[in-house]
Amino acid sequence: MINYGQALGIIASTAAPLPVVSVALSEAAGTVIAADLPCPSAVPPFDNSAMDGFAVHSGDTNGATPANPITMRVIGMVMAGETPGGDQNEPRTAWEIMTGAPIPAGYDGVIPVEQVEIKRDPTGKPVAIQLHQQVNAGRNLRCAGEDFAKGDALLGAGQLIQANQIMGLAATGVREIQVRMPARVAAITTGNELTDTNKLLEPGKIHDSNGPYLEAAIASVGAASAGVYRTGDSADELIERVQNLQDKTDIILTTGGVSAGRMDFVPTALEQLGADILFHRVAIRPGKPILFARLPNGTLVFGLPGNPIAVAVGLRFFVVPAMRQMSGQQPEQYASAVLAEDVRKKAGLMFFAKANARTDNTGKLIAEILPGQESFKISPLMKANCWAIANADADRLTAGSVIKIAPLIAHD
Ligand code: AMP
Ligand code: MG
Numbered sequence: 261m262i263n264y265g266q267a268l269g270i271i272a273s274t275a276a277p278l279p280v281v282s283v284a285l286s287e288a289a290g291t292v293i294a295a296d297l298p299c300p301s302a303v304p305p306f307d308n309s310a311m312d313g314f315a316v317h318s319g320d321t322n323g324a325t326p327a328n329p330i331t332m333r334v335i336g337m338v339m340a341g342e343t344p345g346g347d348q349n350e351p352r353t354a355w356e357i358m359t360g361a362p363i364p365a366g367y368d369g370v371i372p373v374e375q376v377e378i379k380r381d382p383t384g385k386p387v388a389i390q391l392h393q394q395v396n397a398g399r400n401l402r403c404a405g406e407d408f409a410k411g412d413a414l415l416g417a418g419q420l421i422q423a424n425q426i427m428g429l430a431a432t433g434v435r436e437i438q439v440r441m442p443a444r445v446a447a448i449t450t451g452n453e454l455t456d457t458n459k460l461l462e463p464g465k466i467h468d469s470n471g472p473y474l475e476a477a478i479a480s481v482g483a484a485s486a487g488v489y490r491t492g493d494s495a496d497e498l499i500e501r502v503q504n505l506q507d508k509t510d511i512i513l514t515t516g517g518v519s520a521g522r523m524d525f526v527p528t529a530l531e532q533l534g535a536d537i538l539f540h541r542v543a544i545r546p547g548k549p550i551l552f553a554r555l556p557n558g559t560l561v562f563g564l565p566g567n568p569i570a571v572a573v574g575l576r577f578f579v580v581p582a583m584r585q586m587s588g589q590q591p592e593q594y595a596s597a598v599l600a601e602d603v604r605k606k607a608g609l610m611f612f613a614k615a616n617a618r619t620d621n622t623g624k625l626i627a628e629i630l631p632g633q634e635s636f637k638i639s640p641l642m643k644a645n646c647w648a649i650a651n652a653d654a655d656r657l658t659a660g661s662v663i664k665i666a667p668l669i670a671h672d
Contacts, residue, residue: 263652264610267542267552268581268591274538274554275585278440278510285429288421290482290671291439292587299414302405303431307363308340310400314354314376314389315367318397326392329377334386338362356386363401370400408432418588420482420672440587443510445579446486447474448501450516450526451566452493469638470515470564470571477575482671483511483583493517495529502533506559510586511579516566519549526563527551535561543652545609546570546635550578567635573612576647580670594649594664597627599657607655614640615648617665627665629657644668 262270280294309315316332324330332354338344340360349366357363357370377390408414414432415425421439429437447470454468455461468490475488486509491497498514505512517526518540527540535553540563542550547570551563560582564574581591597617605611613629620626627648630640649664650657657663 261541261543261548262539263543264577267539267550267578270538271552271578271582272585274552275560275582276558277588278443278586280438281441282436283439284436285426285434288429288437288439289423289426291421291437291442292589293415293417293419293421294438294440294588295417296413297415297434297437299408299410299412299432301408301433302410303408304402304404304406306404308360308402309357309363309370310359310402311370311372312358313356313370313372313400314386315357315363315370316354316391316395317351317367318369318395318399320352321369321371321391321393321395324391324394329390329392331388331390333388336364337385338364354389368397368401369395371395372400418590420589422672442482442484443583443586444486444508445478445483445511445513445583446505446509447471447478447488447513447515448498448505449474449488449490449566450493450498450514452523454490469568470566473568473571474513474515474575477572477669480669480671481575481580481583482587493523493525495525495532498526498529499533502529502555502561506555506557509559511582512555512559512561513564513575513579514561515564515571518551518563518565524549530555530561530563543609544573544577545606545611546633547573547612548609550574552578565635568638569614569635569641572641573647576666576669577612577649592666592670594666595625596662597625597648597665599648599659599661599663600626600628601659603629603650603657605650605655605657608652610652611648611650613648613650614644615646615665616644617646617648625665627663 332352334356335348335353337356338361339358343362344364355364378386379388381387449468449471453465455465457467471488478485489501514526517524530553534556538552540551549565553561562579564571616628629648632640647666
């Protein structure tokens with residue numbers, strides 16, 4: 261049986277890059293940029309004021325104090341969205357200026373409106389100001405290109421575009437971006453016992469929880485859902501469903517039917533479809549029977565075991581790494597936390613545990629592995645706020661040791 265690292269290696273050497281498409285900025289959130297993007301224009305585009313106030317020549321303010329105020333004529337006004345009318349630039353004068361308005365040529369500092377005494381004409385327009393302090397060159401100025409310089413690296417290939425990136429892309433005037441198409445992912449749950457949530461259970465049956473889970477989770481990891489389906493314990497039904505889906509999907513997930521029981525027909529069905537089985541069984545818990553295959557058309561198949569937590573682990577720690585690779589993202593880096601209590605684990609199996617992370621009163625991050633780690637138990641997952649990941653070797657984890665933690669769902 262291979263270990264988790266080996267399984268990731270096989271996934272990395274199999275998952276091919278997704279096609280590149282051009283999308284408008286308004287459609288880019290949640291996609292991954294396909295090529296390095298240089299900044300098309302400087303931000304701010306021009307020197308402008310950081311305050312509502314008066315633009316002055318810093319040199320004119322030398323020596324201004326409350327005891328020795330300096331008076332200046334106000335010779336113009338400029339609002340955000342305007343340009344300074346005319347090109348008046350006289351010594352010992354000031355311009356009234358609003359936040360974001362361009363600095364009139366030759367002026368080099370802004371004193372905020374609250375810090376001057378203003379003399380107004382009968383209409384309320386400032387005609388002169390009195391300064392009680394010196395204004396240094398550059399004060400309250402935002403200089404052209406200070407945030408983004410034209411030609412700077414704006415985003416690098418493989419970066420995920422989220423709202424924060426959209427802000428910078430919009431500011432610099434990026435209209436269209438080359439991104440990777442989101443992976444098209446379909447799921448097929450299998451099992452004669454499975455019943456729709458909206459139907460009453462007959463004896464021996466259970467509600468299908470993997471289907472609705474995957475429907476929600478596929479969207480939250482940034483994939484494009486190609487639908488969630490269900491079959492009975494039948495190779496023929498599964499083969500037919502996969503044949504229908506394979507040309508519309510990059511990844512097909514199946515749940516159930518992949519262990520070693522009599523009804524575990526998923527490997528057989530995939531073989532009949534001509535798939536290459538790239539691994540089957542990995543030294544992890546939960547989810548050991550997991551299978552990874554590639555269909556003749558290139559679509560990847562993850563055969564996840566039926567137990568719900570094995571499905572969550574399979575999606576989080578096998579499918580997400582494959583999707584990251586396909587969209588050109590770097591492998592994820594996990595954070596660490598200190599384990600709260602001793603925990604027993606199965607030696608030789610890497611352990612993905614439903615956990616809670618919190619900071620203690622010294623600011624240290626503490627991870628608590630929740631009771632109920634059996635792979636059929638969903639209730640602890642509903643209370644978990646992260647996964648804790650323990651290496652295969654140990655048969656027990658000791659309180660105070662450091663353990664890796666991962667967000668429940670990753671799309672960053
Ligand atoms: P299997 O991998 O098919 O042997 O299933 C393992 C366990 O997971 C069995 O107890 C199944 O009833 C359960 N199971 C399989 N599929 C689902 C599903 N879609 N929703 C909830 N439980 C399931
Ligand atoms: Mg089954």
